Amino acid sequence: MKNIFQWILFVFSVVVSAQKHETTDHSQEKTCLYLIGDSTMANKPDPTNNPERGWGQMLPELLGESVHVHNHAVNGRSSRSFIAEGRWQKVLDSLKPKDYIFIQFGHNDQKRQDSSRYTNPYTQYRYNLERFVKEARSKEAFPILFSSITRRNFNENGVLIDTHGAYPLVTRMVAKDLKVPFIDLQLLTEQMEISYGVEGSKKLHLHFAPGENPHRPNGIVDNTHLSVIGATLVAQLALDELEKQHIKF
Template sequence: MKVVFACFLMLLSVQNYAQKTPSLYLIGDSTMADKRDPEENPEHGWGQMLPELMTDNIHIENHAVNGRSSKSFLSEGRWKTVHDKLKSGDFVIIQFGHNDQKFNSPDRYTNPFTGYRYNLGKYVKETREKGAIPILMSSIVRRNFNENGTLVDTHGEYPLVVRMVAKDLDVPFIDMQWLTEQLEVKYGEEESRNLHLHFAPGEVTYYVKRKDDDTHLSEKGATLVATLALQEIAKKDLPLKKYIKKSTLTKEIL
C-alpha cells in the first residue's frame, strides 16, 4: 500500500511539474526547422539549436517545417496541432516569409498586405486566447551579395508587414532581418559562405553533387542566428529571457 501511495505522489509531482513548466513552440519554415540526421547533415535550422542555448526549465517544441508558408502551415493543420497544446504561460515564436513569396505555388503564396498579414494576426490572436505569449520575427536574410559586394534584400514587403502586425497588435517583435543582415555583412561576402551550405562535390558525404545554398544555414550559422535571436529577446526584457542560459547572453556575435 505504501509503495502504491508513493507512486501516486510521484506521478502527481510529475504532473504538477509538467503543468508549471512552460513550453516554447516554434512555427515557421526550413530556416527554423529541425533537420534529420544532425550528425551527418550539414544543414541546421536555427530553432534546432535552442535546446543548447536555453535552460532545462522550459520545454521546447519545434514545429517549423521545410517549405511551409503562413498559409500552408494553417491549411495542413499544423497550427491546430500547436494550438490544441497551448496553455497559459507558454510562448509561440512565429516566423514565416520565405515561402509566402512563392507566387508559382498557390498553396503557399500569400499577398503580403492581405493573406500574409491576416495569417500572422490569426496566429497572434489565437495564441493569446490560450493565455500564451506570441513573439513575431521577421525572416532571416539570404546571403545575396551583388557584384559590388553589397548585401541585397530578397524579401520585399514581407518583413515590413511583420512590423505592421507587431505594432497594430502590440506584439513583441524581433527583427531577425536586421540582425542577420548585420551578421552577413560582418562576415563579408566570402567568409559568410561558412554560415550557409557551400560544398564542392564530395567535400561532405551528405552531398554527392556541388552544393551552393545561400538560404539555409550550416551548424555554425544556425547557432549564431539562434544566439542573436535570444540575445535580442533578452535586450527587450521579454518574459522568455529567464529561460536563456547566461553563457548565451555573454557571447559576442556582432
C-alpha cells in the same frame, strides 16, 4: 519515549512527502516554447551527418533543461500552407496559458508560382499573422513575431541585397498594431552576414564542392539555409534580442 519516536517519524515522513511534491510541481513549471515557421527554423534530420540546421533546432541546447522546445516549423511551408495542412490547429490545441510561441514566416509566402503557398503580403499574409497572434492569445499564450532571416545575396559590388520585399515590413506592422514583441531577425542577420563578408559568410550557409561533404556528395551552394555555425549564431542573436526586450523564459 515511544510516542516521541513516532512523532519524529511522522514529521520526517511529512517533510519527505513535501519535498517530493515540490519536485513534481517544479518539473511541471518548465516553460513550453512552440515554434512555427519554415525550413530556416525547422529541425533537420540526421544531425550527426547532416551539415544543415534550422536556427530553432539549436534552441534546446542554448536554453537548457528549463525550457521545453516544441519545434513545429516545417520545410517549405508558408503561413498559408501551415494553416491549410492543419499544422496550426495542432499547435493551437496544444497551447496552454503562459506558453510562448515564436512565429516566423515569409520565405515561402513569396512563392508567386505556387498557389498553395503564395500570400499577398498586405492582405492574406497579414491576416494569417494576425490570426496566429489572436488565437494564441485566446489560449493565454504569449506570441512573438520574427521577421525572416536574410539570404546571403551579395551583388558584384559586395552589397547585400534584400530578397524578402514587403513581408518583414508587414510583420513589423502587425507587431506594432497588435502590441506583440517583435524580433527583427532580418536586420540582425543582415548585420551578421555583412560582418562576415562576401567570402566569410559562406560558412554560415551550405557551400560544399563535389565530394567535400558525404551528406552532399554532389556539392551544394545554398545561400538560404544554415550550417551548424550559422544556425547557432542566429539562435543566439534571437535570444540576445529577447533578453534586451526583457523577455525571459
